[in-house]
Amino acid sequence: MSAERSKSVIGSSIFQFLNDRSTLFIFYAAFFLLAAIVAWGFLGYTDLPAIVSIWILILLSAVYLIYAVALTKPIPLVEKLPFVSFALSLWLFILISKMFYPAAIHDEITIDSYAAYLFLHHIDPYVSANMINVFNFFHFPLYYATPLRAGGYVYYLIYPALSVYAFIPSVALGIPDYWIPLLFNVGTFLILVYYYRKRKFTATIPFIAVLVFVEAELVIGAVTGETDVIWVFFLALSYIFRKKPWMAGVFFGLSIAQKQIPVVIAPFLLYMIYIESGRDKRSFVTPVVAAATVFLALNAPFILMNPGAWFSSMLLSVGQPIIGVGFGFGILSFAGYAPVSSVIFSDLLVTSLAFLFVFYIRYYRSVKYAFFAFPIVIFLFNFRSLENYLIYWPLLTMLVLPDFIKDRESGDSENAKPETSKRRRPFLSGTSGLLKKTNFTVFIMLVIILAGGVSTGYVNHENSAYRSQLKINGITQFQDQIMVNSKITAMTVNLTYSPMDNSKSNIPVFFRIMPNGPLNSNINALLWSAKNPYVRQGNNSLTIYPDFYSDMLPANTSFILEAYYGNITAYYKAVSPVSPANPLQDPFLLYPTTDEKAPFPGWNLTKSGNDGNIVYSSSHLSLGLRDSNGTGQGWNSISISTPVNFTYLADNNYTLSYSASGTNGSYIGRTGTILRFSGILLTFNAGQEKFWYGYNASAINKKYSSFNRINASVVTSNTVLNFSTIREYLSTLGWGFSHAVLSYAVVSTTESGLNFSLSNISLSDNGKAIRPFQSEGGFVLQPYTANIYSSSPDLQAVQLVRPQEVVSW
Numbered sequence: 001m002s003a004e005r006s007k008s009v010i011g012s013s014i015f016q017f018l019n020d021r022s023t024l025f026i027f028y029a030a031f032f033l034l035a036a037i038v039a040w041g042f043l044g045y046t047d048l049p050a051i052v053s054i055w056i057l058i059l060l061s062a063v064y065l066i067y068a069v070a071l072t073k074p075i076p077l078v079e080k081l082p083f084v085s086f087a088l089s090l091w092l093f094i095l096i097s098k099m100f101y102p103a104a105i106h107d108e109i110t111i112d113s114y115a116a117y118l119f120l121h122h123i124d125p126y127v128s129a130n131m132i133n134v135f136n137f138f139h140f141p142l143y144y145a146t147p148l149r150a151g152g153y154v155y156y157l158i159y160p161a162l163s164v165y166a167f168i169p170s171v172a173l174g175i176p177d178y179w180i181p182l183l184f185n186v187g188t189f190l191i192l193v194y195y196y197r198k199r200k201f202t203a204t205i206p207f208i209a210v211l212v213f214v215e216a217e218l219v220i221g222a223v224t225g226e227t228d229v230i231w232v233f234f235l236a237l238s239y240i241f242r243k244k245p246w247m248a249g250v251f252f253g254l255s256i257a258q259k260q261i262p263v264v265i266a267p268f269l270l271y272m273i274y275i276e277s278g279r280d281k282r283s284f285v286t287p288v289v290a291a292a293t294v295f296l297a298l299n300a301p302f303i304l305m306n307p308g309a310w311f312s313s314m315l316l317s318v319g320q321p322i323i324g325v326g327f328g329f330g331i332l333s334f335a336g337y338a339p340v341s342s343v344i345f346s347d348l349l350v351t352s353l354a355f356l357f358v359f360y361i362r363y364y365r366s367v368k369y370a371f372f373a374f375p376i377v378i379f380l381f382n383f384r385s386l387e388n389y390l391i392y393w394p395l396l397t398m399l400v401l402p403d404f405i406k407d408r409e410s411g412d413s414e415n416a417k418p419e420t421s422k423r424r425r426p427f428l429s430g431t432s433g434l435l436k437k438t439n440f441t442v443f444i445m446l447v448i449i450l451a452g453g454v455s456t457g458y459v460n461h462e463n464s465a466y467r468s469q470l471k472i473n474g475i476t477q478f479q480d481q482i483m484v485n486s487k488i489t490a491m492t493v494n495l496t497y498s499p500m501d502n503s504k505s506n507i508p509v510f511f512r513i514m515p516n517g518p519l520n521s522n523i524n525a526l527l528w529s530a531k532n533p534y535v536r537q538g539n540n541s542l543t544i545y546p547d548f549y550s551d552m553l554p555a556n557t558s559f560i561l562e563a564y565y566g567n568i569t570a571y572y573k574a575v576s577p578v579s580p581a582n583p584l585q586d587p588f589l590l591y592p593t594t595d596e597k598a599p600f601p602g603w604n605l606t607k608s609g610n611d612g613n614i615v616y617s618s619s620h621l622s623l624g625l626r627d628s629n630g631t632g633q634g635w636n637s638i639s640i641s642t643p644v645n646f647t648y649l650a651d652n653n654y655t656l657s658y659s660a661s662g663t664n665g666s667y668i669g670r671t672g673t674i675l676r677f678s679g680i681l682l683t684f685n686a687g688q689e690k691f692w693y694g695y696n697a698s699a700i701n702k703k704y705s706s707f708n709r710i711n712a713s714v715v716t717s718n719t720v721l722n723f724s725t726i727r728e729y730l731s732t733l734g735w736g737f738s739h740a741v742l743s744y745a746v747v748s749t750t751e752s753g754l755n756f757s758l759s760n761i762s763l764s765d766n767g768k769a770i771r772p773f774q775s776e777g778g779f780v781l782q783p784y785t786a787n788i789y790s791s792s793p794d795l796q797a798v799q800l801v802r803p804q805e806v807v808s809w
Contacts, residue, residue, distance in 0.1 A: 025068035032085045033061040039092040042099065050095055053088045060085050083193070093216060094182065097223040105522075106225030107154065109167075110140045113177045115157045116167040125164060126302050126309040128156040141594050143548040147524055149321045149566050151510055151533070158317040161299040162258040166230055181222035184233045188218075191236050192399060199402035217391055228388045231258040235265065236399055242273050245283045249290025256291065257298045260317055261389065264378050266291075267357045268371035275364065318346070321566060323512060325523045328385025335514060336560055336571030345383040352378050368407070369400040386523070469503065471496045472563055472572035476541070480555075482590055483582040484601045487552040491528075492543045495563060495570065497535045507565045508533040511544050513551075515559040526551040549591035549601050555579035583645035584742065587656065587763045592616050603642045612638030612746075622757040623678070623746045639681065639745035646684070646740035649723040655764040656680075657720040662756040666694025666715045674713075677747040678756035680721060684730075686739045691730060693721055695756065709733070719758075 036057035043050045060081055067078050114134040115125035123130050134155050135142060145153035157164070170177045218229055238251035252269070255262045270284060277283030296303075302310045324334025324342065333340040356374045360367060372393050379389040473494040482489035499505060510533060513526040528551060530542040546552045553559065553576055561572045585602025597605050599616050615622040623638050648654075666677045679695040692713035699717045712733060727737065746756045 022068045025064040028082050028085065029061040029064035029068065032057050032064070032082075032089060035089045035092065036061070039089075039096065042096045043092070047095070050092060053092055057085055057088050057092075090186070090219065093219055094223065097220050105141075105144045107135075107140065107145045108159075109177050109181070109225035109227055110134060110138050111155070111157055112159070112163045112227060113167045113170060114138065115164045116171045119164050120168060120171060124302065124305045124309060125157050126313045127306060128309070128313075131156050141548075143522060143524070143527070143550050147323050147510075147512075147527060149323055149510075149564055151508055151565075154320065154322060156313065156316070158313050158320065159259050160257045160295065160314070161302055162230070162254060163227065164302075165298070166227070166258065178223050178225065181227050181229050182219070184229045185218050185222050188229060188233045188236055188395065191233070191240065192395075195240055195399060196402055199406065201402035201405065218395070221388065221391065226388045228259060228261065228392055231255040231262050232392045232396065234258070235262050236396060238269065239396070239399060242269070242276065245273055245277065245286040246290045248273060249287030250294050252287060253291035253294025254298075257295045260314075261375075264353055264375050265371065267353075268360055268374065271357075271361065271364075272368065272371070322384070323524065323564070324383055325525075326382070326385035326389075328380045328382055330383040330385060333383070334562075336562065336569075342383040345381055348381040349378055352381050369404040370397075372396040372400060469498055469500060469568050470509070470563055470565075470570040471498075472561060472570045473539075475561070475572070475574050478577050480579045480582070482545075482552075482586060482588075483584065484552060484586055484591075485581055486555050486579055487601075488555055488576045488579060489552055490543060490545050491553075492541060493561070493563070493572075494539065494541050495535065496539055497537055499537055503568075506534050506536045507568065509535050509542065509563050509565050512562040512564070513553055513559050514562065515554060515557045517554065517557060520550065522550055526553055546591075549593050552591075552601070581645070583648040583654070584656075584763070585642050588619055588761050589616070589621055590618055592618055599640055603640045605638070605640050606743075607638050609636030612636070614638065614640070619761060620757070620759045621744060622755065623744060624755040625746055625748050625753075636749070637745060637747040639743040639747075641741050641743040644740050644742045646682070646723065646727070646737045650727040650737075651724075652765055653722070653724045655720060655722045657762050657764070658758045659760040660695045660719045660756070660758045661697075662695065662754070664754050665696030665698065666692075667696070668692070668694065668713050668715060673749075674747060675749055676754055677745065678754060679745070681743040681745045682726070683741045683743070684735055684737055684739065687741070689730075689735050691726065693726075695719065 036054045039050065039057075040054050043054075045051070063078065063081065067075070111131070111134055114131065114137055117137075118125040118130055125131055132155055134140070135145060135153070142153060145155075147153055166180055167177055169175070170180050222229060232255075234251045234255035238248045238255060241247040241251060248269070252262070252266070256266075270287060273287060274280070274284045299310065324330050328345075329348075330342065330345050332338045333342060333345070356377065360371060360374070376390050376393050379385050382389065473496060475491050476494055477492040478488050479490035479492075480488055493511070495509070497507070497509075499507075509530075511528040512524070513528060515526065519525065527547045528544040529547055530544045533542070535542065555576050556578045558573070558575045561574060563570045563572075586600050589600050589603075591601055593599055593601070596614075599605055599614060599621075605614060609625075613624050615624075621640070623640070625636050625638060660679075662678050664676055664678075666679055667675050668677070669675055674692070677692060677694050680693040682691040682693065683689065684691075689710045690712075692711070694713060694715040695717070696715050697717050699715050712730060730737075744756070744758065746754050748754050
């Protein structure tokens with residue numbers, strides 16, 4: 001037996017083993033049993049529908065094992081049960097995903113939903129000014145928005161009409177917006193199942209494993225706000241109905257009416273339709289006309305409302321001035337490795353598309369079904385190469401497998417060489433022949449030389465000039481004045497601005513830090529800015545700060561610092577120093593997060609009982625209890641806490657002060673029973689000893705008291721807490737001061753309707769106030785002031801102040 005035949009026999013045996021009914025159903029049992037156990041570990045005991053789903057998965061797994069080793073003929077009902085298990089697993093995975101991503105982290109779904117809201121209120125969403133309130137309307141975290149190179153964020157709509165229509169049901173019915181892409185996700189999976197059954201294709205274990213992996217990724221994408229699965233759904237239908245060119249065109253028109261990405265697949269799909277139809281010219285024209293008609297019909301209402309706004313929005317999708325992100329070749333440019341303009345990547349994208357199309361025509365018989373893989377190569381050249389540009393193509397490639405295997409088994413590519421009439425010259429009939437007669441390598445070299453020449457000329461003319469205008473000379477100081485452990489929260493940057501003759505004499509400069517480490521779910525890296533971002537010709541010094549809590553720079557980390565405005569950019573490499581531990585983290589509560597369990601950096605939320613609520617924004621905190629337990633036994637409480645170095649604070653005579661207000665202030669009974677409390681709680685020795693610093697607006701004098709060995713208190717209208725004075729008093733009780741924790745707390749045993757609010761928090765060191773955001777000393781920060789870009793050719797930035805973001809639960 002020859003080596004080739006041996007390999008063929010071995011491969012066939014492996015395929016047969018993996019496709020065997022017993023092996024397949026044992027795999028089903030193991031996989032879905034594991035899925036049930038993992039889901040239980042995440043979801044616990046409180047979600048009854050999820051628990052029931054887990055039970056069903058476990059029981060079905062038992063059925064699969066029995067069926068796998070039962071001496072029986074195939075049972076159609078059991079053969080269909082894995083689809084039920086897959087649906088239940090998908091549902092449980094959605095629930096788990098929402099635990100990790102309670103809100104969208106992609107701005108696209110927020111923009112689309114707001115556009116649908118405006119459309120329902122008869123307002124044109126393609127007019128940029130109408131969209132300016134989008135992030136405030138949905139309380140979308142701005143650190144997930146797309147930054148513009150002239151300051152501010154992308155808030156306008158740049159996608160066609162179906163991106164608006166798709167979310168009308170969500171807005172009108174009040175359902176979560178992520179359910180729209182989730183439904184299309186399920187629909188795409190059902191399309192795959194339908195087509196496989198229609199083509200009598202039997203899935204193997206490796207195939208199922210890949211499908212589950214891809215589906216899991218798509219679910220996470222939908223939950224986090226990616227909407228691309230909508231165009232994937234219609235593109236899949238376009239391929240399935242390619243034998244009916246007009247239907248293929250209708251579905252393709254729907255696909256590009258949601259997003260422009262599928263346009264790159266159009267020449268390949270059209271050529272396949274043309275070849276499979278026997279090189280009939282009508283099969284080429286019909287889908288083009290159908291797609292154009294559907295696209296224009298869907299967009300007609302917006303075109304009629306404001307043609308200029310609609311066309312400008314469509315053009316912005318390829319030319320908007322945004323910062324570079326992603327994992328494509330664009331990293332060479334936006335990370336400062338080479339002086340390459342972003343325009344060259346657009347040129348290379350078009351060049352790669354042309355190259356692959358020529359390649360597809362030339363080797364059609366061999367790569368007929370490979371065209372869904374081509375966009376992965378094409379979009380790698382895009383300046384912003386993001387996950388959603390690439391992740392869906394494997395799923396679409398899986399769609400062609402039944403056709404590919406059928407052609408492979410038949411030993412030929414279907415309709416690759418159709419019969420043609422001698423009386424009529426087929427449309428594009430000479431294309432393939434021309435490519436066969438022409439040296440393919442020479443053709444490609446000419447394309448590359450042409451593309452490279454155009455791009456290089458542009459780079460030499462434009463990019464070097466823009467980069468020479470701005471130079472970072474160095475970082476003169478690193479600081480942690482916001483006081484967050486292991487973080488750098490301020491730095492002073494020295495830079496030189498040398499404007500060209502036609503440039504402005506002063507410009508705002510914005511900053512981005514690319515640290516050596518993980519991106520932590522934010523592909524924008526770390527965005528920093530100054531209170532006054534403007535620089536003038538010559539030497540300038542700016543003290544810059546993180547825009548949001550997630551933008552703080554880890555200490556002892558190497559990084560690339562980018563300074564930019566429009567096309568002007570500069571880079572600098574540095575290493576952040578080690579940051580000492582702080583005695584009290586973010587004492588001013590300046591950087592609110594969107595994490596309920598950690599509302600400020602270094603602070604944790606704790607609830608006991610029911611009905612505790614928290615509302616917070618920068619430098620403001622409100623804690624409340626709507627109800628008590630009504631029994632007088634046990635506590636209802638809500639607090640935020642942070643570990644403190646109490647000894648250091650007392651040794652250095654630190655004072656914490658704040659403005660306070662609230663309803664039903666603190667009241668502690670004569671016997672020491674805490675009936676209600678709102679104020680500061682200090683605990684020591686791992687919570688064994690407690691000092692209650694209660695606030696009550698009607699209290700006149702400050703009087704310390706202890707009602708047992710481990711509890712001491714004071715109720716006062718005074719909102720100044722001196723750590724040295726407190727230590728002097730507590731030392732008389734014989735307390736130790738290790739493992740100290742400071743909490744802002746509201747506690748009740750019998751009463752309801754308690755509320756405690758504080759603001760204007762300050763910290764003093766030996767009588768010297770440490771005030772945040774002083775212009776000298778490095779406390780300048782603008783986490784809630786932004787430049788919102790008004791789209792215009794000269795990149796003018798319009799200064800707008802947005803209201804503080806308020807986060808509440």
